Amino acid sequence: xxxxxxxxxxxxxxxxxxxxxxxxxxxxxxxxxxxxxxxxxxxxxxxxxxxxxxxxxxxxxxxxxxxxxxxxxxxxxxxxxxxxxxxxxxxxxxxxxxxxxxxxxxxxxxxxxxxxxxxxxxxxxxxxxxxxxxxxxxxxxxxxxxxxxxxxxxxxxxxxxxxxxxxxxxxxxxxxxxxxxxxxxxxxxxxxxxxxxxxxxxxxxxxxxxxxxxxxxxxxxxxxxxxxxxxxxxxxxxxxxxxxxxxxxxxxxxxxxxxxxxxxxxxxxxxxxxxxxxxxxxxxxxxxxxxxxxxxxxxxxxxxxxxxxxxxxxxxxxxxxxxxxxxxxxxxxxxxxxxxxxxxxx
Numbered sequence: 001x002x003x004x005x006x007x008x009x010x011x012x013x014x015x016x017x018x019x020x021x022x023x024x025x026x027x028x029x030x031x032x033x034x035x036x037x038x039x040x041x042x043x044x045x046x047x048x049x050x051x052x053x054x055x056x057x058x059x060x061x062x063x064x065x066x067x068x069x070x071x072x073x074x075x076x077x078x079x080x081x082x083x084x085x086x087x088x089x090x091x092x093x094x095x096x097x098x099x100x101x102x103x104x105x106x107x108x109x110x111x112x113x114x115x116x117x118x119x120x121x122x123x124x125x126x127x128x129x130x131x132x133x134x135x136x137x138x139x140x141x142x143x144x145x146x147x148x149x150x151x152x153x154x155x156x157x158x159x160x161x162x163x164x165x166x167x168x169x170x171x172x173x174x175x176x177x178x179x180x181x182x183x184x185x186x187x188x189x190x191x192x193x194x195x196x197x198x199x200x201x202x203x204x205x206x207x208x209x210x211x212x213x214x215x216x217x218x219x220x221x222x223x224x225x226x227x228x229x230x231x232x233x234x235x236x237x238x239x240x241x242x243x244x245x246x247x248x249x250x251x252x253x254x255x256x257x258x259x260x261x262x263x264x265x266x267x268x269x270x271x272x273x274x275x276x277x278x279x280x281x282x283x284x285x286x287x288x289x290x291x292x293x294x295x296x297x298x299x300x301x302x303x304x305x306x307x308x309x310x311x312x313x314x315x316x317x318x319x320x321x322x323x324x325x326x327x328x329x330x331x332x333x334x335x336x337x338x339x340x341x342x343x344x345x346x
Contacts, residue, residue, distance in 0.1 A: 018044045018090065019168055020115045022108070024098065024155055025049055025124030028075035029244035030180070030264045034122055035080055037268035039089030043120070046111045047077045047084070048096045071245040098125045098151030099143075101158075108158040119168040119175045120275060121159045123152050126180065126199070128246065130192040141194045148198035152179060152205060169230030169279050174213075176279070177233040178271055179206050183286040183321045203286055206235040207324070210284025232279035236270060238262070239290035240313040259311040266290065266305040273297045288317050 020043065026035040027049035039045045067083050068074035077093035084091035092114055096107040111118055127147040129140050156177065163175030181202035182188055189196045213231040241247060243261045250257045270289035273296050274282050281296070293299040306313055 018042055019119040019166075020044045020046070020111065020117055021120040021122060022046045022048065022111050022118060022159065023122045023124065024096065024107075024151075025126065025180075026080055026122075027051065027077050028073075028080075029071050029246075030242060030267050031122075031124040032070050032075060032080045033264035034124065034268045034271055035091070036084055036087075036089075037265065037272065038120075038122075039084040039091055040087065041272055044090040044115055045081075045084060045092075046107075046114070047080045047091055047093045048107055049077045049125070050097055051076060051095065071243065071248055098154065099146040101154040104151070104154040105158045108155075108162065112162055117166060118159060118162040119166040120178070121155060121163065121175070122178045122180075122271065123155050123202075124180045125151050129195055131194070132191065133193050136194040141197075144195055145198045145201075149201035149205065152181075152202050156205070156209065164231065169232070174230030174232070174279065176231075176275055176282075177209070178274060179203075179233065179235050180237065181206060181235040181286065182237045183235070183288065183317070184324060185318060185322055187318070203235055206233050206286060207284055209233045213283060230279050232283035234274050234282040234284075235286040236267070236274070236292070237286070237288055237317070238267060239288040239317045240315050242267060243307050259306075259308045260313045261307040262302075262305040262313050263307055266293070266302070269293060269297070269299075286321075290315075 021035075021038045023031055023035040023038065023045060025031040026045075026047040031049070035045050035047050065074075066079065068079055077095065081091040081093035092111075094107050094110050097103040108118065125147055127144045129136060129144060159175075159177070163177065164173075166175035167173055168175045179202055182199055184200055184203050188200065210233050213233065216231070240262050241260055242264050243258075244264070247257070247261055251261075266289050270287070270292050273293060274287070277296055290302060293302075303310075303312075
């Protein structure tokens with residue numbers, strides 16, 4: 001990303017009137033597609049991931065074939081930003097280490113410095129290790145938590161003050177957060193417990209933050225609080241496997257596996273539909289891409305998303321998910337706030 005004042009001014013002018021989206025984990029695969037499609041739909045996009053280029057200096061893309069294979073290491077935040085700009089969009093590439101809160105804070109600060117505001121945060125970063133608890137070393141467990149749930153928490157903390165000032169949701173105000181995290185059901189834990197701890201933790205954060213937004217909305221309506229009105233946070237997960245760098249090893253071993261894969265455009269289409277939906281419809285929801293598009297975009301034929309034309313990718317998610325609410329859902333007992341003096345009731 002350019003840092004001189006004239007370049008920043010030019011970028012801000014070019015993006016005037018556009019909503020600004022920060023996509024974390026956008027160097028390849030699903031994240032890359034989300035960034036590209038957001039830009040194609042009128043967003044100024046900050047493309048963020050840990051490494052800036054395959055060589056680390058941004059020069060490798062000049063000599064390599066462009067655009068690179070979107071699921072290869074040659075696809076980086078700099079090539080993704082270039083793809084967007086060459087298609088007429090507005091994008092900036094900013095490296096970030098989601099394990100380091102200071103790096104995340106700097107990412108958000110550079111986003112706002114460049115574009116003047118932030119309207120949408122998409123968190124796609126993730127570390128994967130599928131094995132039994134016994135076969136998952138402590139270091140691997142800690143890495144997954146630092147990238148997955150801790151990285152998300154840091155991104156939310158850094159972005160919230162700016163998202164609350166956003167006018168993205170129209171008259172209500174407030175920005176949007178979309179998190180790549182699963183619905184909560186027990187089968188998900190099997191064979192990948194250490195991974196599930198962090199990913200389901202991300203889902204819990206979506207649910208809990210949505211409740212924060214609802215409380216803040218109630219307080220604002222009562223004239224006793226600030227922010228929250230119009231804010232929404234939503235989880236999204238694929239109903240069928242999506243082609244990515246992670247699926248390459250399977251298709252190399254067995255090319256027929258590609259018949260069970262969908263293109264990442266289904267994910268970006270679902271996210272765009274979520275961003276168009278009213279905040280009250282999507283806040284706190286843990287959605288599957290296919291199911292959301294069926295209910296809210298009226299899509300019934302998903303054949304366009306199949307990697308292999310004519311194939312019908314196998315659904316990997318349950319047909320029906322459990323309801324996490326209880327009969328006493330609205331009974332909070334005696335509310336407490338640890339930021340208030342000891343003993344303060346709310």
